[in-house]
Amino acid sequence: MTSLSAKIQDVFDEPACDYNRGKDAKARKEGCARPLTPGAAAGGCAFDGAKIVLQPITDVAHLVHAPLACEGNSWDNRGAASSGAMLWRTSFTTDLTELDVVMGQGERKLFKAIREIKETYAPPAVFVYSTCVTALTGDDIEAVCKRAGEKFGLAVVPVNAPGFIGSKNLGNKLAGEALLDHVIGTVEPDDAGPYDINILGEFNLSGEFWLVKPLLDRLGIRVRACIPGDARYIDVASAHRARAAMMVCSTALINLARKMQERWDIPFFEGSFYGISDTSEALRNIAELLVKQGADPQILDRTQTLIAEQEAIAWKKLDAYRRRLQGKRVLLNTGGVKSWSVVHALMEIGMEIVGTSVKKSTVEDRERIKQILKDDNHMFEQMAARELYAMLLHHKADIMLSGGRTQFIALKAKTPWLDINQERQHPYAGYDGMVELVRQIDLAIHNPIWCQVREPAPWDCKPDLKEELPDTKNEAATLHAVQEFVPTTADDFGER
Amino acid sequence: MARILPQNKAAAVNPLKSSQPLGAALAFLGIDGAMPLFHGSQGCTSFALVLFVRHFKETIPLQTTAMDEVTTILGGADNLEEAILNLKTRTQPKLIGICTTALVETRGEDSAGDIAAIKLKRAEEIAGTEIVLANTPDFSGAVEEGWAKAVTAMIEGITRPGERARQPKKVAILPGCHLTVADIEHLSEMVESFGLEPVILPDISGSLDGTVPDRWVTTTYGGTSIEDIRELGTAGQCIVIGEHMRGPAKVLHRLTRVPYVLFQSLTGLKDADRFISMLSAISGESVPAGVRRRRAQLQDALLDGHFHLGGKKIAIAAEPDQLYQLATFFVGMGSEIAAAVSTTDMSKILEKVPAESVQIGDLGDLEALAAGADLLVTHSHGRQASERLGLPLMRVGFPIFDRLGSQHKLTILYQGTRDLVFEVANIFQANRQAPTPEKLNPLRKRETSDGPRPSPLTRH
Numbered sequence: 003m004t005s006l007s008a009k010i011q012d013v014f015d016e017p018a019c020d021y022n023r024g025k026d027a028k029a030r031k032e033g034c035a036r037p038l039t040p041g042a043a044a045g046g047c048a049f050d051g052a053k054i055v056l057q058p059i060t061d062v063a064h065l066v067h068a069p070l071a072c073e074g075n076s077w078d079n080r081g082a083a084s085s086g087a088m089l090w091r092t093s094f095t096t097d098l099t100e101l102d103v104v105m106g107q108g109e110r111k112l113f114k115a116i117r118e119i120k121e122t123y124a125p126p127a128v129f130v131y132s133t134c135v136t137a138l139t140g141d142d143i144e145a146v147c148k149r150a151g152e153k154f155g156l157a158v159v160p161v162n163a164p165g166f167i168g169s170k171n172l173g174n175k176l177a178g179e180a181l182l183d184h185v186i187g188t189v190e191p192d193d194a195g196p197y198d199i200n201i202l203g204e205f206n207l208s209g210e211f212w213l214v215k216p217l218l219d220r221l222g223i224r225v226r227a228c229i230p231g232d233a234r235y236i237d238v239a240s241a242h243r244a245r246a247a248m249m250v251c252s253t254a255l256i257n258l259a260r261k262m263q264e265r266w267d268i269p270f271f272e273g274s275f276y277g278i279s280d281t282s283e284a285l286r287n288i289a290e291l292l293v294k295q296g297a298d299p300q301i302l303d304r305t306q307t308l309i310a311e312q313e314a315i316a317w318k319k320l321d322a323y324r325r326r327l328q329g330k331r332v333l334l335n336t337g338g339v340k341s342w343s344v345v346h347a348l349m350e351i352g353m354e355i356v357g358t359s360v361k362k363s364t365v366e367d368r369e370r371i372k373q374i375l376k377d378d379n380h381m382f383e384q385m386a387a388r389e390l391y392a393m394l395l396h397h398k399a400d401i402m403l404s405g406g407r408t409q410f411i412a413l414k415a416k417t418p419w420l421d422i423n424q425e426r427q428h429p430y431a432g433y434d435g436m437v438e439l440v441r442q443i444d445l446a447i448h449n450p451i452w453c454q455v456r457e458p459a460p461w462d463c464k465p466d467l468k469e470e471l472p473d474t475k476n477e478a479a480t481l482h483a484v485q486e487f488v489p490t491t492a493d494d495f496g497e498r
Numbered sequence: 499m500a501r502i503l504p505q506n507k508a509a510a511v512n513p514l515k516s517s518q519p520l521g522a523a524l525a526f527l528g529i530d531g532a533m534p535l536f537h538g539s540q541g542c543t544s545f546a547l548v549l550f551v552r553h554f555k556e557t558i559p560l561q562t563t564a565m566d567e568v569t570t571i572l573g574g575a576d577n578l579e580e581a582i583l584n585l586k587t588r589t590q591p592k593l594i595g596i597c598t599t600a601l602v603e604t605r606g607e608d609s610a611g612d613i614a615a616i617k618l619k620r621a622e623e624i625a626g627t628e629i630v631l632a633n634t635p636d637f638s639g640a641v642e643e644g645w646a647k648a649v650t651a652m653i654e655g656i657t658r659p660g661e662r663a664r665q666p667k668k669v670a671i672l673p674g675c676h677l678t679v680a681d682i683e684h685l686s687e688m689v690e691s692f693g694l695e696p697v698i699l700p701d702i703s704g705s706l707d708g709t710v711p712d713r714w715v716t717t718t719y720g721g722t723s724i725e726d727i728r729e730l731g732t733a734g735q736c737i738v739i740g741e742h743m744r745g746p747a748k749v750l751h752r753l754t755r756v757p758y759v760l761f762q763s764l765t766g767l768k769d770a771d772r773f774i775s776m777l778s779a780i781s782g783e784s785v786p787a788g789v790r791r792r793r794a795q796l797q798d799a800l801l802d803g804h805f806h807l808g809g810k811k812i813a814i815a816a817e818p819d820q821l822y823q824l825a826t827f828f829v830g831m832g833s834e835i836a837a838a839v840s841t842t843d844m845s846k847i848l849e850k851v852p853a854e855s856v857q858i859g860d861l862g863d864l865e866a867l868a869a870g871a872d873l874l875v876t877h878s879h880g881r882q883a884s885e886r887l888g889l890p891l892m893r894v895g896f897p898i899f900d901r902l903g904s905q906h907k908l909t910i911l912y913q914g915t916r917d918l919v920f921e922v923a924n925i926f927q928a929n930r931q932a933p934t935p936e937k938l939n940p941l942r943k944r945e946t947s948d949g950p951r952p953s954p955l956t957r958h
Binding site: 037038039040041042043044045046047048049050065068069070071072073074075076077078079088091092093094095096097098099100102103111112113114115116117118119134135138139165166167168169387388391392406409410411414416455 | 507508509510511512513515516517518519520535538539540541542543544545546548549551552556557561562563564565566567570577578580581582583584585588599600601604605635636637638640710711714716860862879882
C-alpha cells in the first residue's frame with residue numbers, strides 16, 4: 003500500500019498539468035481528489051479508469067482480480083475498435099467467491115487463472131487488475147505477477163488501481179504508470195525510423211483513428227504506437243523508440259507523455275483530432291516536431307499541401323449543411339469542451355452555442371468561452387438534472403451534445419440529443435469526422451419524430467372539450483361538445 | 499434429473515452473471531418512489547448503473563455511499579448515514595433500498611446495526627421514508643439471489659405482521675426477476691380478467707416500462723406502492739413465480755399466514771393451463787372467452803412451430819429459473835438441450851432442468867459446450883460466441899443492450915409461449931441453409947457420432 007500511496011502522490015503532482023501549474027504549493031500537495039458526497043456522487047472508480055485506458059490494447063488478456071461485479075457488470079462495454087486481435091473483448095476475472103475471500107485463496111486463484119489463460123489463449127501479455135476487495139484482503143498482485151511471468155515466460159503486468167483509492171481520472175494515470183513501469187521499453191524494435199510517432203490517449207472509438215491514420219500514412223509518418231486505441235502489446239512495448247508524440251486526451255495520460263519525454267527524449271505536444279483547424283494544427287505540429295528531431299524538412303511542405311486540400315474538401319461538404327443548421331442553438335454539456343475547433347466549426351456554419359459546462363475547464367478555457375457566449379449566465383459549473391431538464395423543456399436549445407449520462411434528460415424533455423462521449427456510435431475524428439458530426443446533428447434536429455412526440459394526444463388538446471364532457475347535467479355543453487366532434491371529415495381521421 | 503457440474507476453473511471467461519447487488523437494486527426499482535443505494539465504492543454503482551441504462555434505455559435512480567480509502571479502513575457507517583440524509587433531502591424517496599457490496603461485506607461491516615442506529619438517531623429527519631437492507635456481497639449469488647433478498651427485506655421491513663382479515667379477491671403476486679415488463683403487465687391483466695385484484699411485488703411494469711413523464715423525477719415513478727407492501731397480509735392468496743421466490747413467499751407466510759402457491763414456470767401450454775385453472779378455482783369464475791381464444795392460438799402455434807423446433811439442439815445459459823423456464827419450453831417443442839449453463843448452484847430448480855447436466859459457469863463454458871448446437875440462447879454478451887461459432891443467438895434475460903424493447907417481450911402464458919414459438923421458428927427460418935449436392939451426397943465422409951445425427955433432410 004505504501005508504494006501505491008507514493009504512486010498516487012506522484013501522479014497528482016504532475017508538473018506538465020495545466021491545472022496543477024495554477025495551484026500553490028500547498029494545494030498541489032493535497033492532490034486532485036475531490037471528496038465525494040455519499041448519496042450524491044456520480045462517476046467511475048480508479049479501477050474503471052485504469053481498465054478504460056488499457057483495455058483497448060487488443061491482443062492482451064485483461065484479467066480482473068475481483069469478485070464478480072467489477073468485471074461481470076462492466077465487460078465489453080466500450081466502442082473501441084480493433085483491426086486485428088480480438089482477445090481484448092474476451093473477459094477474464096477470478097470471480098472470487100465467498101470461500102476464496104474467507105480462506106484467503108485469492109493469490110493462488112490468481113496464479114492459476116494466469117496459467118489457464120496462458121495455456122488456452124497464449125497471449126503476448128496478461129494485464130492483472132487489482133480491485134477493492136483484493137486490495138483489502140492484501141493480495142500481493144505484484145509478487146504474483148512477477149512469479150507467474152517468470153514461470154510461464156510471458157509478460158504479466160500488475161495494474162494496481164483499486165476502486166476505493168479515487169476517481170476514474172486517477173485510474174487513467176495509474177494505468178499510464180503501469181505501462182511505464184512494466185511495458186514500454188521492454189522490447190527493442192529493429193525498424194525504428196525518423197518518421198515514427200506515438201499517439202497517446204487516442205482510444206479509436208468507433209474506429210475513428212482510422213479517419214486520421216491514412217493522412218499520416220500519406221505523409222510518410224508511421225504510428226509506432228497508438229496508446230491504447232487498436233494497439234498491439236509489442237507496439238506499446240517498443241514505443242520508446244518513437245521520435246515524437248502527440249497527446250490527444252490530455253488529462254488521462256499526461257504523466258505518461260511527460261515521463262516518456264524525460265526517459266527517452268520523446269518530445270510531445272497536446273493536440274486534438276476533433277474539428278477541422280485542430281486536425282490541421284495537429285498534423286502541422288507532428289511534422290514540425292519530427293523535423294526538429296532530425297527528419298527531412300520537406301515533410302513540412304507536403305503536410306501543408308495535404309492540409310489545404312483536405313480542408314477545402316471538408317469546408318465544401320460542411321457548407322451544404324449551413325442552410326439547414328443556421329441559427330440552431332447548441333447546448334454543450336460535456337464537463338469541459340474537448341476541442342475548441344469543434345465549437346469553431348459549428349459556429350462557422352451558423353450554429354449558436356447557448357450554453358456550456360465548465361466543470362473541467364481551465365482559466366484560459368473560461369476566457370474563450372466568455373468570448374463565444376454572448377451571455378455569461380450560460381456558463382455553468384455543473385447543472386442539476388432538474389434545471390437542465392427545465393431548460394430543454396422550454397426549448398432554450400435545439401440540441402444537446404453530451405455523454406450518455408445525461409442522455410435521458412434531453413430525450414425526456416423531447417429535445418434532440420447527440421452522444422459525443424465514449425459510447426457513441428459514429429467516428430468524429432479528422433476532417434471527415436467533423437462532417438459526420440455535423441451530419442448527425444442535422445439528422446437529430448430534423449428527425450420527423452420531434453413534431454410527433456411533442457404534440458399532445460388529440461383528446462388532451464381541446465381544453466373546453468375536456469372540461470365540459472364530464473358535466474352531463476349541462477345538456478347544452480354536451481351537445482356543443484358532440485357537435486364539435488361530428489363535423490370531422492375523413493381528412494381528420496388520418497387520411498393525410 | 500440433471501447432474502450439477504461445479505465450476506472448477508480459476509479464470510472465469512466471459513461472465514454469465516451480473517452481480518447480486520444489481521439484482522437487489524432491480525427489485526427495489528419496482529417500487530414507487532424508490533432509490534436504491536449501494537453501500538460500497540462509487541465504481542460498484544457506476545458499473546451497475548451503466549448496465550441498467552444500456553438494458554432499459556431509461557434514467558435509473560441508483561446512488562452510492564462512495565466509500566474511499568479512509569472509510570474503507572475506518573468503517574462506512576458515517577457514509578451510510580450521510581448518504582441516507584442526502585438522499586432524503588435531495589430526492590424525497592418513499593423507499594431507500596440499501597444493497598451492500600463485496601467491499602463492505604469483506605470488511606465485515608454490521609450494516610443492519612448501523613441502519614438501526616441511524617433510524618433511531620435520525621428518526622425525525624427520515625420520517626416518511628422506508629429504509630430496508632439487503633445483504634448482497636458480490637462474491638456470492640447473482641441477480642436471482644439479490645432480487646429475492648430485496649423482496650424478503652421489504653416484506654420483513656414494511657409488511658404489517660400478524661394474521662389479518664383476508665380479502666378473498668386480493669391476490670399477492672411475487673414474480674421472479676426473469677419476468678419482463680410485458681410479462682408482469684400480462685399477468686396482472688390475466689388475474690384481473692377473473693375479477694381478482696392483483697398486488698405485485700416488485701412491479702417493474704409500473705416503473706421500467708419506458709414512458710415520458712411530464713416532469714423530471716429523481717426516484718422511480720410507478721411500481722408497487724409502499725402502502726400495498728404494508729397491506730400484503732390482507733391478501734387471500736399469494737402466487738409465486740420462480741423457485742428463487744420461495745424464500746420471500748415463506749417469509750410472507752410466516753409473518754401473515756397468507757398461503758402461497760408456487761409456479762416454477764408459466765411458459766408452455768401445460769404450465770399456463772395450471773395457472774389459469776388455479777385462477778378459475780380461487781375466483782370461482784369460469785375461464786373468459788378471450789383466454790380460451792389465446793389458448794387455441796397457442797395450440798395452433800405449436801402445430802405450425804413444431805416443424806421448425808423439433809430435433810433442434812439448443813445451448814442455453816441463464817440464471818436457474820430462467821434456464822428451467824426456457825429448457826422446459828424447448829423440450830416441450832421437441833428440441834433437445836445440448837448445453838445448459840447457469841450462474842450459481844444454490845437453486846433447487848437446477849436438478850429439474852431437462853438436460854443431462856447443468857454446468858455452473860460462464861459464457862466461455864457455453865461456447866465450449868455449444869459446438870454442434872443449432873441455437874444459442876442467452877443474454878447479449880453471447881454475441882461474441884455467436885459470431886465465433888457461426889450460430890444464431892436468441893437474446894433472453896439480462897442484460898440485453900444491443901437490441902431494443904427486450905422489456906416488452908412477452909414470454910409467459912398462452913400468448914407469451916405463442917410469441918416464443920414464433921420467435922424461435924423465425925430465427926431458424928432466417929438462418930436456414932440451402933441444400934447443396936455436397937451436403938446431401940450419401941457417399942460423403944460422415945461425421946463420426948454415437949447418437950443419431952439430425953438428418954440433412956430435416957425440414958427447416
